[in-house]
Amino acid sequence: GQNIDQPTEMTATEGAIVQINCTYQTSGFNGLFWYQQHAGEAPTFLSYNVLDGLEEKGRFSSFLSRSKGYSYLLLKELQMKDSASYLCAVSDSGGYQKVTFGTGTKLQVIP
Amino acid sequence: DARVTQTPRHKVTEMGQEVTMRCQPILGHNTVFWYRQTMMQGLELLAYFRNRAPLDDSGMPKDRFSAEMPDATLATLKIQPSEPRDSAVYFCASGLALTGTDNEQFFGPGTRLTVL
Numbered sequence: 001g002q003n004i005d006q007p008t009e010m011t012a013t014e015g016a017i018v019q020i021n022c023t024y025q026t027s028g029f030n031g032l033f034w035y036q037q038h039a040g041e042a043p044t045f046l047s048y049n050v051l052d053g054l055e056e057k058g059r060f061s062s063f064l065s066r067s068k069g070y071s072y073l074l075l076k077e078l079q080m081k082d083s084a085s086y087l088c089a090v091s092d093s094g095g096y097q098k099v100t101f102g103t104g105t106k107l108q109v110i111p
Numbered sequence: 112d113a114r115v116t117q118t119p120r121h122k123v124t125e126m127g128q129e130v131t132m133r134c135q136p137i138l139g140h141n142t143v144f145w146y147r148q149t150m151m152q153g154l155e156l157l158a159y160f161r162n163r164a165p166l167d168d169s170g171m172p173k174d175r176f177s178a179e180m181p182d183a184t185l186a187t188l189k190i191q192p193s194e195p196r197d198s199a200v201y202f203c204a205s206g207l208a209l210t211g212t213d214n215e216q217f218f219g220p221g222t223r224l225t226v227l
Contacts, residue, residue: 042202045215098167103153
């Protein structure tokens with residue numbers, strides 16, 4: 001099974017940078033996802049890391065360290081629309097796409 | 112614009128009634144997932160299918176829940192009988208699984224179920 005831990009809530013200021021951490025303990029590992037979920041909406045895909053290191057995509061970057069069971073999502077130049085929950089999810093081994101989600105970090109961006 | 116669709120979007124029912132939720136995955140996707148989301152538990156995987164065959168339904172209470180894929184364009188999740196603790200948002204997601212790799216899942220808008 002998978003155990004995923006991330007902070008429940010965070011607050012950050014518009015224009016700033018915020019880092020959302022995720023730690024996991026797994027029986028199998030085939031990659032780590034980050035999804036964004038606005039209130040009342042469905043999750044949408046942000047990033048996928050399978051190798052150690054940093055993946056950059058515009059204002060969002062995601063980092064993975066498999067040896068430490070650790071990932072973070074970095075959001076730069078925060079905008080009010082970034083207020084949402086950010087879900088860390090770990091994929092089981094074998095490429096079957098069985099994914100276990102963390103409970104999410106609710107980010108509030110303030111002016 | 113390919114997207115996952117779910118019906119109904121909202122459902123209010125009384126305890127003991129049968130509830131059926133439907134999902135149409137994105138055309139060409141070979142994997143379909145059912146999730147349940149509550150404030151307390153977050154997003155929980157209930158079941159998932161590959162090429163219409165059930166791969167894992169260990170997250171689903173077997174006595175009252177059932178999931179099927181009658182054809183490639185329709186997945187159903189049924190609760191019979193429903194209970195107040197089943198109140199949640201139920202998401203369907205689809206994706207394209209390739210050997211040894213993982214890809215993003217595309218989520219439908221969800222069905223918000225309230226059991227009174």
